[in-house]
Amino acid sequence: MFETYPLHREGVSVAPLLYVSVTSRSLRRGEQRGQALHYAAIPSPIRSVKDHLHALILDAIATLRADATLPPHASVEFVVERTRSREHGDFATNVALLLAKAAGRKPRDLATALVAALPSREGLEKVEIAGPGFINFFVSPAAYHRDVRVALDQGAAFGRGVTGAGRTAGVEFVSANPTGPLHVGHGRAAAIGDCIARLLDANGWSVVREFYYNDAGAQINNLALSVQARARGIEPDAPGWPDDGYRGEYIKDVARSYLDRDVVHADGVDLAGAGDVDDLDAIRRFAVATMRREQDLDLRAFGVAFDTYFLESSLYADGKVEETVRELVAHGHTYEEGGALWLRTTQFGDDKDRVMRKSDGTFTYFLPDVAYHRSKWQRGYQRAITELGSDHHGSLARVKAGLLALDTGIPQGWPEYVLHQMVTVMRGGEEVKLSKRAGSYVTLRDLIDEVGRDATRYFLIARKSDSQLVFDIDLARAQTNDNPVYYIQYAHARVASVMRQLAERGLEWNRENGLSQLARLDSEHEQALMVELSRYSEVVEAAGENLEPHLVATYLRELAAAFHAYYNTHQFIVDDIDVRDARLTLAAAVRQVLFNGLDLLGVSAPESM
């Protein structure tokens, strides 16, 4: 497999044996890119520089082995990474620090020897040894200039990668039961799940967005009973009100609508309310359709659409549940006790065994869950992401155990779970707990109506999903610099504004001339901005690989900051045509990356604000 990595020295490829144990990230990336090359857009020049440096160092190591400076089998997992500060150059490697012991030499001495053994310094301004033994690479500006060109050439495709090319990922999220309006937690799920889907898509995956819901269980029955009670004019807690009835005002609306024989359009079907208060089944169907419709409208308002709505009932209808049980029994991981059928989940890391078929013959919820995930596997999702509220984490061990017990070759790390922590909503320094309509919780609709879609989406993905989130409504509404959404969008609008201003003055921007004059942009702000731009594709890849959309939000904030700083220190529309074109070219590239990044978050990029 290492032969695919294009490492050659004076026309002779270095024997793979030498670096079999080198397993750095960038090397693996190199392989993946190699395999999927025919899908590749133009690779980011800076990325190639990084991979190139990695190869040069491997080469230097080989040379030092050959002259016995290094022992023949010395190997390490070294990295070439971006530096934190410009004074350390553009890229740095820790290879000398890691190999020092094996070589029996001081890290700095070894670094010196490695630098001397580098086969080429093309594209590098200088190479320095610094600190305890880091090797710092200063890349010539031309590489960054090429990134600017690629950003403009590729436009909306800039930053897209190919790590998932030819493979399919299923992203399941929200998966709310249709028993009421979506709440803030669902909003966080929707924002995170949709961003993850966008990120995977940006990395070349074919993505299926999937919404799973229980359309027949006890909660749905409870919904039907609640609507029926309301239809009979029974208020919550009045005599005849069901024990665990849903108390929100929306239940009353559904009941009225049912009695009025309204027609609701959901999941591609029109359904009229039957109006018969005694027909619980008709009430149930109507209530589910109404809630599905309402959730769908909320999601649409949020800019989220699904490819598949997967019904739990279909697993029974297709016999998938029965099939799953049969397989589990056949593999000998079950036993009967107390009239129930148990699965030995303890064999797969659970803390106690679980009932899968109750003594009354019905199944516990987790069995359909296993059957559902099994269906994802059968449908060929090489990567399956399940986004859930962290309050469901208890079920993970069970489902994973069930999948392993099926023994169908499903690997340990499949599916991948992304759990999000609770959201608390604050207004005026106090926690908001209720909405008029739902009664007991803040709805997603409340947030969208109050702060808008862009701010809601941004705020809900701006933090790591596994940390709790405080949603500050006042901040999200603010049309000021306090608000990071406006800060980023403002940077985008500013570029557009400069372009408008240019036109008003009857001037034109010559893109090709600008690209050829980028060397004129040698101020610190300009250099810093180009470095930021060049990081974009790495951010997209890391965010997709690690399922961490907040990385994009953080990055955009930094890119916007670099642009605002630049804007305040430089004039774009200057008399020197070359400088003007170059600056406008840089600004246009920034606009493109801001646009692409905001799009990954599902946030708009306005031309003016």
Place this chain on the structure above:
RNA sequence: GCGCCCGUAGCUCAGCUGGAUAGAGUACUUCCCUCCGAAGGAAGGAGUCGGGGGUUCGAAUCCCUCCGGGCGCGCCA
């Protein structure tokens, strides 16, 4: 009691899967528009990275342990 997550500046949070003096925003002080949008920028102070051990040349990051907070532990879904 057991399991998962979190603990970084007064507050809200990053920290690129182990690197070089720990970073933003906010708040607080002080500056910058006759000039492309001041919804912006520049400068300053602010930290025992919850405590304690360990691994390592090197730890906010990995391991152990304790403390504090959140969530979950049904023949409910």
